[in-house]
Amino acid sequence: PLRLDIKRKLTARSDRVKSVDLHPTEPWMLASLYNGKYIKLTEAWFWYFLVFFSDDMLIKLWDWDKKWSCSQVLGVLLFCFVFVFVFPGKVWQLGSSSPNFTLEGHEKGVNCIDYYSGGDKPYLISGADDRLVKIWDYQNKTCVQTLEGHAQNVSCVSFHPELPIIITGSEDGTVRIWHSSTYRLESTLNYGMERVWCVASLRGSNNVALGYDEGSIIVKLGREEPAMSMDANGKIIWAKHSEVQQANLKAMGDAEIKDGERLPLAVKDMGSCEIYPQTIQHNPNGRFVVVCGDGEYIIYTAMALRNKSFGSAQEFVWAHDSSEYAIRESNSLVKIFKNFKEKKSFKPDFGAEGIYGGFLLGVRSVNGLAFYDWENTELIRRIEIQPKHIFWSDSGELVCIATEESFFILKYLSEKVAAAQETHEGVTEDGIEDAFEVLGEIQEIVKTGLWVGDCFIYTSSVNRLNYYVGGEIVTIAHLDRTMYLLGYIPKDNRLYLGDKELNIVSYSLLVSVLEYQTAVMRRDFSMADKVLPTIPKEQRTRVAHFLEKQGFKQQALAVSTDPEHRFELALQLGELKIAYQLAVEAESEQKWKQLAELAISKCQFGLAQECLHHAQDYGGLLLLATASGNANMVNKLAEGAEKDGKNNVAFMSYFLQGK
Numbered sequence: 001p002l003r004l005d006i007k008r009k010l011t012a013r014s015d016r017v018k019s020v021d022l023h024p025t026e027p028w029m030l031a032s033l034y035n036g037k038y039i040k041l042t043e044a045w046f047w048y049f050l051v052f053f054s055d056d057m058l059i060k061l062w063d064w065d066k067k068w069s070c071s072q073v074l075g076v077l078l079f080c081f082v083f084v085f086v087f088p089g090k091v092w093q094l095g096s097s098s099p100n101f102t103l104e105g106h107e108k109g110v111n112c113i114d115y116y117s118g119g120d121k122p123y124l125i126s127g128a129d130d131r132l133v134k135i136w137d138y139q140n141k142t143c144v145q146t147l148e149g150h151a152q153n154v155s156c157v158s159f160h161p162e163l164p165i166i167i168t169g170s171e172d173g174t175v176r177i178w179h180s181s182t183y184r185l186e187s188t189l190n191y192g193m194e195r196v197w198c199v200a201s202l203r204g205s206n207n208v209a210l211g212y213d214e215g216s217i218i219v220k221l222g223r224e225e226p227a228m229s230m231d232a233n234g235k236i237i238w239a240k241h242s243e244v245q246q247a248n249l250k251a252m253g254d255a256e257i258k259d260g261e262r263l264p265l266a267v268k269d270m271g272s273c274e275i276y277p278q279t280i281q282h283n284p285n286g287r288f289v290v291v292c293g294d295g296e297y298i299i300y301t302a303m304a305l306r307n308k309s310f311g312s313a314q315e316f317v318w319a320h321d322s323s324e325y326a327i328r329e330s331n332s333l334v335k336i337f338k339n340f341k342e343k344k345s346f347k348p349d350f351g352a353e354g355i356y357g358g359f360l361l362g363v364r365s366v367n368g369l370a371f372y373d374w375e376n377t378e379l380i381r382r383i384e385i386q387p388k389h390i391f392w393s394d395s396g397e398l399v400c401i402a403t404e405e406s407f408f409i410l411k412y413l414s415e416k417v418a419a420a421q422e423t424h425e426g427v428t429e430d431g432i433e434d435a436f437e438v439l440g441e442i443q444e445i446v447k448t449g450l451w452v453g454d455c456f457i458y459t460s461s462v463n464r465l466n467y468y469v470g471g472e473i474v475t476i477a478h479l480d481r482t483m484y485l486l487g488y489i490p491k492d493n494r495l496y497l498g499d500k501e502l503n504i505v506s507y508s509l510l511v512s513v514l515e516y517q518t519a520v521m522r523r524d525f526s527m528a529d530k531v532l533p534t535i536p537k538e539q540r541t542r543v544a545h546f547l548e549k550q551g552f553k554q555q556a557l558a559v560s561t562d563p564e565h566r567f568e569l570a571l572q573l574g575e576l577k578i579a580y581q582l583a584v585e586a587e588s589e590q591k592w593k594q595l596a597e598l599a600i601s602k603c604q605f606g607l608a609q610e611c612l613h614h615a616q617d618y619g620g621l622l623l624l625a626t627a628s629g630n631a632n633m634v635n636k637l638a639e640g641a642e643k644d645g646k647n648n649v650a651f652m653s654y655f656l657q658g659k
C-alpha cells in the first residue's frame with residue numbers, strides 16, 4: 001500500500017458545491033455553489049459575493065481587475081461543458097464541431113472525465129451513473145481498467161498531478177483513492193457531508209479540495225517531507241514522482257553563495273524507480289541509497305542507481321554500520337540484514353509500530369520505545385516515550401529523541417551497558433537501567449535534525465534553524481518556509497537544506513565553532529585551545545558566552561573580545577587587574593563603581609579609593625574614609641566635595657573634623 005497520510009485541513013459548510021479549484025499560489029480554495037454564487041475561501045474564513053455562473057450555459061471569463069465585468073465569453077469551452085454530460089464519452093478537437101471518437105462502455109450517463117497529465121500513458125478516466133469508474137487508453141480506444149466500489153453515481157474523477165493516485169467522488173458520500181498503477185483501492189474517505197460533487201488537486205501541493213452537498217473540505221495527502229537525501233560529499237539524490245535525479249554541490253564550483261539563497265544546481269536524471277518513492281536515504285558511507293514506498297524497498301548503488309537488493313517492507317532504516325540495515329515487515333516483525341543477507345528476524349515484545357536506525361535499533365510500540373543491540377537484538381533499554389524521530393550522533397554517545405511536543409537529549413553510557421551485560425546487575429525487564437542519562441528536554445518540535453560533533457542541528461515546527469549544544473540553543477536562521485535538513489559539509493562551513501519543491505539552500509555555520517563547542521562539552525580543553533585560533537575574531541565573543549554558560553568563566557575571559565563581556569567576567573572572577581585596565585579604557589562611572597565595590601570586598605582600599613574617586617562617589621568615599629579612620633582623607637574629601645557642591649558630604653566631613 002501507499003500508506004498515504006490523509007489529514008483534513010479545512011471544512012467549510014455551505015450550499016451545494018458543484019465545482020472547486022485551488023489557487024496556484026495563494027492559500028485559497030475557489031468553490032462554485034449550485035445556487036449560482038461563488039465563494040472564495042482563505043485558510044479559515046470565506047466571503048461570498050460574486051455571481052459567476054450564468055444561466056445561458058456559457059462559461060465566461062470574468063476580469064478580477066475590472067470590477068468583475070465579463071471580459072470574454074469562452075464559447076469554445078461550451079463543447080467541454082457539453083462533453084461532460086454527454087453519453088457515451090466523446091472527445092472533440094478544440095474548434096471542431098464533430099467528435100474525434102467515442103468511447104463506449106458505461107451503461108449509464110457519464111458525469112465526469114479527466115485526462116492523465118503524466119505524459120507517459122495515453123489515458124483518460126471517466127465516472128458514470130452506473131457507479132463505475134473506467135480508465136481508457138484513448139489511442140487504441142479500449143477500456144484499460146474498471147474500478148468498482150462506489151455505491152452510487154460517480155460524480156467526479158481525477159488523476160492526481162503528482163501522486164500515483166486516482167481520486168473519485170460519488171453520490172454515495174465517499175471519496176475513494178486508488179493506486180494509479182495497480183488500481184488497488186488505497187483509501188475511502190467519508191466526511192458525512194452528503195453527496196460528493198467535485199475534486200481538485202494542485203501540482204506542487206499536497207492539498208486536495210472536495211466539494212459536497214453541504215460544503216467543501218480540503219485534505220492533505222501524503223508525506224510532507226520530500227524524498228531527498230545527501231551524502232557526505234554533497235551528492236544529493238531526490239525523487240520527482242518516480243524519476244530519480246541527482247545534483248552535485250561540488251559541480252557549482254566557487255560560485256558565491258548567500259545564506260538562504262536557492263543554489264543553482266545542475267540536475268541529472270538517473271532513471272526511474274520501479275516504486276513510487278516516499279523516502280530516499282543514503283547509508284552512512286554513502287555508497288548505497290534506499291528507496292522506500294508502496295510497501296517495498298529497493299537498495300541501489302548511489303553512483304549508477306543499479307539495484308542491489310529489494311524486498312517488501314513498511315519501513316527501512318540503516319544501522320550505524322554501513323553494511324547493516326533493518327526492515328519492518330509488519331506491525332510485529334522486524335528483520336535485520338547484514339551485507340544484504342538476512343541475519344536475524346525477531347518479534348519485539350510489544351509489537352513494532354515504527355523503527356529507527358542509528359547506533360541502536362529503535363522500535364516503537366504502543367507502550368513506548370525500545371532500543372535493541374544490532375548484534376544480538378538484546379534489549380538495551382525500554383523508555384516510556386512516543387518518538388517521532390531519533391537522531392544519533394556519529395560517536396554514538398548522544399541521541400536526540402524527538403516527540404510531538406518536545407525533544408530530549410540523552411547520553412548513551414556504553415561502558416555501563418557493557419558492564420551490566422557482563423554482570424547482569426541493574427538489568428530489569430525494561431533493560432539496563434543505567435544505559436542512558438537524560439541531559440535535557442527542550443520544548444520545541446523538531447522537524448528534521450542531524451549531529452555535528454556534540455552539536456544537534458535541527459529545523460523546528462516554527463521554521464527556525466537552530467542548534468543545541470550543552471543545554472544552549474543557538475538560532476542560525478529564521479526560515480521563510482518549511483525546509484528539511486540534508487546535511488552539513490565541514491569543508492564548506494555550510495549547512496544544506498531542501499524544500500518540497502526540491503530547491504536547495506544553504507546557511508553558513510563555522511565548523512571551527514562547532515568543533516570548539518564539542519571539545520568544551522567533552523572537557524577537552526587542549527583540543528579546544530588547538531581549535532581556538534581557527535575561530536574568526538568576530539565569533540570569539542559568541543564562543544565566550546557559550547563557555548560562560550557552561551561555567552568556564554576563566555576560559556571565557558581569555559576568549560572574549562567584547563570589553564563589556566570581559567569586564568563582567570573579570571568582576572565575577574575577581575580579576576582586579578584586568579577589570580581595572582578595562583575600566584581605565586572605558587572611562588565609565590558605572591564600571592568604576594562596580595570595581596570599587598569589588599575592591600572593598602577584597603580589602604583593596606587603595607584601589608577602592610581610586611575607583612570611588614573616578615566614579616565621583618562622595619558617599620562611598622566618606623564611608624571609606626570614616627570607616628578606615630583616615631583623617632587626612634576626610635579632610636581632602638571635605639575640600640573636594642565643597643568644591644563640587646556636594647554640600648551634605650562636605651558638611652559631614654567638616655563636622656567630623658570639628659571644623
Ligand SMILES: *[C@@H]1O[C@H](CO)[C@@H](O)[C@H](O)[C@H]1NC(C)=O
Nearest residue numbers: 091092093096099100101138
Ligand atoms: C482528433 O482529430 C484531429 C483532426 O481531426 C487530429 O489532429 C487529432 O490528433 C485527433 N485527436 C486524437 C486524440 O485522436
Ligand SMILES: *[C@@H]1O[C@H](CO)[C@@H](O)[C@H](O)[C@H]1NC(C)=O
Nearest residue numbers: 121122137139140141142144
Ligand atoms: C491498448 O493499450 C493498452 C496499454 O495502454 C493495453 O494494455 C491494451 O491491451 C491495448 N488494447 C488493445 C485492444 O490493443
Ligand SMILES: *[C@@H]1O[C@H](CO)[C@@H](O)[C@H](O)[C@H]1NC(C)=O
Nearest residue numbers: 108109129152153171172195
Ligand atoms: C444517480 O443518477 C440518476 C440518473 O442517472 C438519478 O436518477 C439518481 O437520483 C442519482 N442518484 C442519487 C443518489 O442522486
Ligand SMILES: *[C@@H]1O[C@H](CO)[C@@H](O)[C@H](O)[C@H]1NC(C)=O
Nearest residue numbers: 274298306307308309310311
Ligand atoms: C533489478 O534489476 C534487474 C536487472 O537490471 C531487473 O531485472 C529487476 O526488475 C530490478 N528489480 C527491482 C525491484 O528494481
